[in-house]
Amino acid sequence: MSYERISDANEITAKYMDSILIQQRLIDSVKADISTVFLGEEFDSPVMTPAFSHLGKYNGRELTGLEEYSVAAKKCNILNFCGMMENDMFQKIIDTGAKTIRIVKPYADNGKVRDQLQFAEEAGAFGIGMDIDHIFGENGYDVVIGEEMAAQTTDMLHSYVASTKLPFVIKGVLSVRDAVKCADIGAKAIIVSHHHGRLPYAVPPMKILPEIKENLKGRDVKIIVDCGIAGGADVYKALALGADAAAVGRSMLPSLEKEGAEGVEKFLKRIGNELRFIMSCTGFEKVNEIDDSALCFN
Numbered sequence: 001m002s003y004e005r006i007s008d009a010n011e012i013t014a015k016y017m018d019s020i021l022i023q024q025r026l027i028d029s030v031k032a033d034i035s036t037v038f039l040g041e042e043f044d045s046p047v048m049t050p051a052f053s054h055l056g057k058y059n060g061r062e063l064t065g066l067e068e069y070s071v072a073a074k075k076c077n078i079l080n081f082c083g084m085m086e087n088d089m090f091q092k093i094i095d096t097g098a099k100t101i102r103i104v105k106p107y108a109d110n111g112k113v114r115d116q117l118q119f120a121e122e123a124g125a126f127g128i129g130m131d132i133d134h135i136f137g138e139n140g141y142d143v144v145i146g147e148e149m150a151a152q153t154t155d156m157l158h159s160y161v162a163s164t165k166l167p168f169v170i171k172g173v174l175s176v177r178d179a180v181k182c183a184d185i186g187a188k189a190i191i192v193s194h195h196h197g198r199l200p201y202a203v204p205p206m207k208i209l210p211e212i213k214e215n216l217k218g219r220d221v222k223i224i225v226d227c228g229i230a231g232g233a234d235v236y237k238a239l240a241l242g243a244d245a246a247a248v249g250r251s252m253l254p255s256l257e258k259e260g261a262e263g264v265e266k267f268l269k270r271i272g273n274e275l276r277f278i279m280s281c282t283g284f285e286k287v288n289e290i291d292d293s294a295l296c297f298n
């Protein structure tokens with residue numbers, strides 16, 4: 001007899017998110033406002049772009065996909081992220097005018113980590129950070145496009161935080177233990193993520209989120225969630241469970257490929273409109289008021 005087991009964290013995450021249902025609370029409710037203040041800056045929506053890398057030019061267009069989605073982030077006045085890249089590419093992203101957080105890889109070449117963080121700060125990044133969920137790979141430490149990664153200690157992370165005036169963001173937090181360490185070293189935000197399922201049976205970010213939120217109570221750390229965010233309902237659930245913001249990811253790619261910056265702008269606006277609708281229908285006027293009181297768990 002054969003049987004199937006699911007080890008794909010993407011599938012487990014999607015099932016968990018879809019199992020959370022939303023009550024309707026209309027009486028005395030008004031049209032919601034999705035604008036938000038994040039790390040001291042006003043944004044039109046708590047939806048953010050993902051820390052992506054390695055997107056070339058689609059359909060012979062002039063700009064790379066990375067620049068195109070950054071243009072969309074600027075137009076929508078939302079916070080922009082980018083991932084693994086060399087400094088010249090990062091400069092092009094900054095040149096789009098998007099407020100951008102650069103997420104640097106945990107390179108084994110620590111000089112490269114520091115160089116990229118410093119370059120980002122001097123180029124005018126909104127923030128800098130690191131994705132710690134790419135440290136390990138199948139053969140020990142990960143190798144990403146030929147580049148070796150290395151273990152990152154609390155002291156190393158603290159030294160990056162101490163080296164900058166910018167907010168430092170740690171991406172790939174998926175436990176209370178790591179979240180508290182991030183708070184202790186002075187990180188200003190964490191991204192609760194399993195990086196599209198790198199870890200088999202990874203806990204869905206939204207499942208661990210309330211525990212992380214509880215343990216960061218009173219600490220000055222913003223929480224962003226990613227993985228599987230594809231619509232306004234996903235963003236709403238993330239906010240209701242304790243996040244301050246949510247980042248889209250692969251769900252953005254079809255619009256990006258087809259229509260570039262314009263496609264991403266439409267996609268982001270659609271998600272924002274869906275979020276506003278659900279907030280209005282559940283009695284929350286402002287983003288920072290949303291709690292889990294209208295959620296039902298199966």
Ligand SMILES: Cc1cc2nc3c(=O)[nH]c(=O)nc-3n(C[C@H](O)[C@H](O)[C@H](O)COP(=O)(O)O)c2cc1C
Nearest residue numbers: 050051052053083084131195196227228229249250
């Ligand atoms: C093409 C591609 C490139 C990515 N590059 C990076 C990167 O350089 N740094 C990083 O932290 N995450 C990177 N990610 C991971 C995303 O930021 C995100 O965490 C992940 O895709 C989960 O979100 P999703 O399920 O909505 O796609 C990449 C993902 C994709 C699909």
